[in-house]
Amino acid sequence: MFLKIAIIAAIIIAGGVLFSSEIQVILPKTITIGVDSLETDVKTLASKSLESAEQKIESSVQKAESKISGVGNQTIQTAETAINSSAEQVGTKLIEIKQNSTQYVEESISDKFSFLDSNK
Numbered sequence: 001m002f003l004k005i006a007i008i009a010a011i012i013i014a015g016g017v018l019f020s021s022e023i024q025v026i027l028p029k030t031i032t033i034g035v036d037s038l039e040t041d042v043k044t045l046a047s048k049s050l051e052s053a054e055q056k057i058e059s060s061v062q063k064a065e066s067k068i069s070g071v072g073n074q075t076i077q078t079a080e081t082a083i084n085s086s087a088e089q090v091g092t093k094l095i096e097i098k099q100n101s102t103q104y105v106e107e108s109i110s111d112k113f114s115f116l117d118s119n120k
Contacts, residue, residue: 016023
């Protein structure tokens with residue numbers, strides 16, 4: 001057990017030595033002052049992390065809003081196009097029905113009352 005703790009301590013010390021410049025960038029006051037500034041560095045690191053997370057979340061929300069509004073606009077345009085197309089088709093069919101029924105009525109009347117036709 002003691003051997004495991006010694007190995008872990010050796011790895012941490014070696015990492016501290018190898019990456020001291022990176023540690024100083026992340027925790028600048030801890031290296032120079034000590035334990036008291038560790039709390040400040042941790043708070044600074046936490047606030048930077050929170051700010052970064054807030055920015056990423058805000059960015060994601062803005063992207064989602066723009067995509068949703070884009071999809072909504074496309075849906076509205078598609079619906080308007082479909083409604084206009086359907087209205088045109090209905091109008092065309094109504095005109096055809098009117099012409100056909102008018103023609104049928106005229107033919108029926110002329111057949112029934114052919115004796116009134118002066119051309120025959």
